[in-house]
Amino acid sequence: MFEGINFEDKQxxxxxxLLPVAIVWYVVKHKKQTAELKISSIKGFKVVPSILPKxxxxxxxxxxLALAALITAMARPRTVDVITKTxxxxxxxxxxxxxxxxxxLAKDLKxxxxxxxxxxxxxxIEGRPNDRIGLVIYAGESxxxxxxxxxxxxxxxxxxxxEYNTTIEGGTAIGMGLATAVNRLKDSKAESKVVILLTDGVNNTGFIDPKIASELAVEYGIKAYTIGIGSNGMALSPVGLLGNGEFQYARVQVEIDEVLMQEIADATGGKYFRATDNEKLEAIYDEINKLEKTDIEEFKYYNYQEMFRPLVLLAGMLLLLEILLRVTIFRSFV
Incomplete structure (x- = not known):
């Protein structure tokens, strides 16, 4: 009944x-006002059946009910229509x-x-509704x-x-991946420009040196958060193809050029992270999400509609009905 209604003066x-007090008072008063008359017989009286006294x-x-309606009206019920603009x-x-x-495709993360x-x-991505996002993929090229x-x-x-495919050249060209991402952002008019660079290996191919790419990022005011993904030690990784086209897996030493990733992050004002399992990877993206916040100004417009008037009107109608019944139908009983 009161869904969507706020009460400003709940006190x-x-x-x-007062209502239960009034009920107790009424019951006690009614008993005291009820007169009793004892006679030996009522055969001489004409009894007219009536349910009105009941x-x-x-x-x-x-x-x-009128009192309850007035008290509710005093609590100032009103609806609020909020329009929000960001x-x-x-x-x-x-x-x-x-x-x-x-x-x-290594299976150290699940x-x-x-x-x-x-x-x-x-x-x-879903947690950044107010930002623009792009994707760059790289292996031996980007x-x-x-x-x-x-x-x-x-x-x-x-x-x-x-997904992994053989369309692009094999290998890990970290410099190429970073340079392509920088190229996407260099003409951006945004106040903050960020690259999230992820790899699980070492820079072993490509014609752009990662340090040159990081210098380009600095020149264009681009910050790089770097992530090395892979467990410490050995990981079950693809080492070849079987006759049926599926990968053959073997335990391989995980090699990540953490020194290079740290240098890229430091040079651009970012931060380096290491994700050794699913939980740490998720925590890393949560931390980046907190580090790179978009300032949002929110405007709220409130439209109030007071609801006490119908309650006051209801209370008045109930009191009027009581008075009419008291001076008409129940005149002989009250």
Whole structure:
């Protein structure tokens, strides 16, 4: 009944405690006012059956309902229609550079590194509704999967399509991945530009040196958060193809050029992280999400509609009805 209604002066509801007091008072008073007459026989009296005396208590009930309505009206019930408008005052453009080399199919993260990354990255994208995001993928070479866009549905579909394939050259060209991401962001007008660079290996191919790419990032005011993904020690990784086209797996030493990743992060003002399992990978993206915040200015417009008037009117009608019944139908009984 009161869904969507707020009461501004709830303290008046304490007055409802008067109702049970009034009921007790009425019962006691009624017993005291009831007269008794004892006679030996009523055969000489003409008895006219009537049920009206049994309903005379309705007058008191009407008065109680009127009092309850007035108390509720004093509590100032009203509905609130809130219109919210947001204004982004500091936008962030983000490019996620993802390593898609064969080693990303290693199973030290479940079910493998690439699938685990895609799940966490999708949650990160969904949590950045006010920012523009792009995707770059790289192995031995790199290319833009999705230019920076505010359409998260496009980015999420592109991320879902990211997988290992033999279309691009094998290897790990960290410099190429970073340079392509920088190229996507260099003309951005956003106040903050960020690259999230992820790899599970060492830079072993490509014609752009990672340090040159990081210098370009600095020149364009781009910050790089670098992530090394892979457990410490050995990991079950693809080492070849079987006759049926499936990968052959063996335990391989995990090698990540953490020194290089740390240097890139330090040079650009970012931070280096190491994800050795699914939980740490998720925690890393949560931390980046907290580090890179978009300032949002929110405006709220309130439209109040007071609801006490109908209650006052109801109370008045109940009292009027009680008076009419008292001076007409129940005149002989009260």
């Amino acid at each position: 008046f509801f304490w007055l409802l405690l 309903f005379r208590h309705i007058l008191f009930v009407l008065r109680l 204004k982004t005052t500091r936008g962030i453009d983000i490019v996620m550079a993802i390593d898609v080399s064969a080693s990303m 079910p493998n590194r690439l699938v685990a990354l895609k799940k966490v990255a999708a949650e990160f 290319y833009t999967k999705t230019p920076i866009t505010s359409d998260k549905a496009i980015v999420l579909r592109s991320l879902e399509d990211v």
